[in-house]
Amino acid sequence: MLSVRWKAGAAATERGARLMAATEARFGRYRDLPGVAIAALRLRRSWPTLDGAVALSLAAQPLKRTTRSISVWQSEEHLLAFLHSPAHLAIVRRYRGRLSIRSVIWSSGSFNPACARDEAERHLSD
DSSP: OEEOOOEEOTTTTOOSOEEEEEEEEEESOGGGHHHHHHHHHHHHHHGGGSTTEEEEEEEEEGGGTEEEEEEEESOHHHHHHHHTSHHHHHHHHHHTTSEEEEEEEEEESSOOHHHHHHHHHHHHHO
């Protein structure tokens, strides 16, 4: 899987428990991947400004038409605010019906990038 470095969010230096969210999207058409990549990188660029955002990891397997994200939040409320944000909803609406999605959410007492990737892999492989 090709991945970009973790991106720190506005709450990266804050202490406390973390909410992790991992999502895997499988696209039906290769031609959707460039648009998805651009949209994901735009969201990543805004990550440091998002309230409650701790970290973000993006990855893709282009030949399998698959993308993955791991987002780390201070709370469920922060995650829900992001999921209902205009930027995220615009992407969801654009690609609705052209992909299948699996998502998982779990809590952790702290954030460790390697552990988060391992845990996401474990959850999404089930």
